[in-house]
Amino acid sequence: xxxxxxxxxxxxxxxxxxxxxxxxxxxxxxSLNLKGTKFGCGVGACGACTVHINGEPRRACQTQVSTxxxxxxxxxxxxxDGSHPLQKAWMQVDVPQCxxxxxxxxxxxxxLLRRTPRPTDADINSAMSGNICRCGTYxxxxxxxxxxAGNGTRRA
Numbered sequence: 001x002x003x004x005x006x007x008x009x010x011x012x013x014x015x016x017x018x019x020x021x022x023x024x025x026x027x028x029x030x031s032l033n034l035k036g037t038k039f040g041c042g043v044g045a046c047g048a049c050t051v052h053i054n055g056e057p058r059r060a061c062q063t064q065v066s067t068x069x070x071x072x073x074x075x076x077x078x079x080x081d082g083s084h085p086l087q088k089a090w091m092q093v094d095v096p097q098c099x100x101x102x103x104x105x106x107x108x109x110x111x112l113l114r115r116t117p118r119p120t121d122a123d124i125n126s127a128m129s130g131n132i133c134r135c136g137t138y139x140x141x142x143x144x145x146x147x148x149a150g151n152g153t154r155r156a
Contacts, residue, residue, distance in 0.1 A: 004065050008032060009077030020066035025049045027065045028074060036075035036103045040132070047131030050104035051075075057111040075103035078110060086110055089144035097135035105131050109145050118149055 001017040008028070015031045028034045028051070037060055040048030044059035051060045054070035078084050082091075086109050096102045105128070112119055112127035119127070124142050133141065146152060 002066075004068070006065075006068055007071040008034070009073055010071075015065065018065060020064060022065050023061050024051070024063040024065050024068055024072070025060035028060060028072075034074050034076055038100060038103055040101065040104070045130075045132070046101070047104040047108060048101050050107040050131065052107060052111060055111070055114060057108050073107075075107060078106060084110070085148040086113070086144065089147040092147060093140045093144040095137050095140045095144050097137055101131060101133050105133065105141055109141070109148070112145065113149055118151060119145065 001019055004015045004018065004027075006013050006015060006027075013032055015027050018027060018031060025037060025039060028037050029039075037051055038048040039061065040046035042061050044062040047059070049060040050057050052058070052073040053063065053068065055073075079087055082088070084106075086106055090096070090102070090106065095105075108128055108131050109124075112124065116123050116127075121142060124145050128138075128141065128145075
């Protein structure tokens with residue numbers, strides 16, 4: 001089995017003896033001990049495993065490690081100390097209930113704000129439509145994104 005040299009959260013990491021078809025999700029969790037990226041559905045439909053590859057949101061459960069040749073950012077790389085504006089807004093609005101989907105939600109929201117610094121509700125709905133929250137905190141997620149973007153509170 002081959003070895004892979006990956007850039008994860010700004011650091012070069014070597015992953016040894018993993019199959020080429022192994023999903024990035026399992027490389028992150030099992031080989032690199034980065035447990036923030038969650039397994040949800042395994043088919044790329046729920047968004048719990050969202051990471052950034054070269055700044056774009058991707059489903060780690062559907063990305064084979066052998067195809068990763070650009071920088072990967074996980075939830076651990078969003079901010080080492082929780083100071084990212086989205087993380088602060090998430091806490092301010094008290095977004096999570098069970099919290100399981102929140103790493104993927106935050107990573108999708110961060111990609112949105114990088115592309116669209118002042119998103120509308122429609123922008124947010126579109127960008128976040130691939131992330132499922134079993135607890136239904138969508139209105140709080142949208143509000144937190146608006147706060148992080150500096151759009152103020154949009155609570156319904």
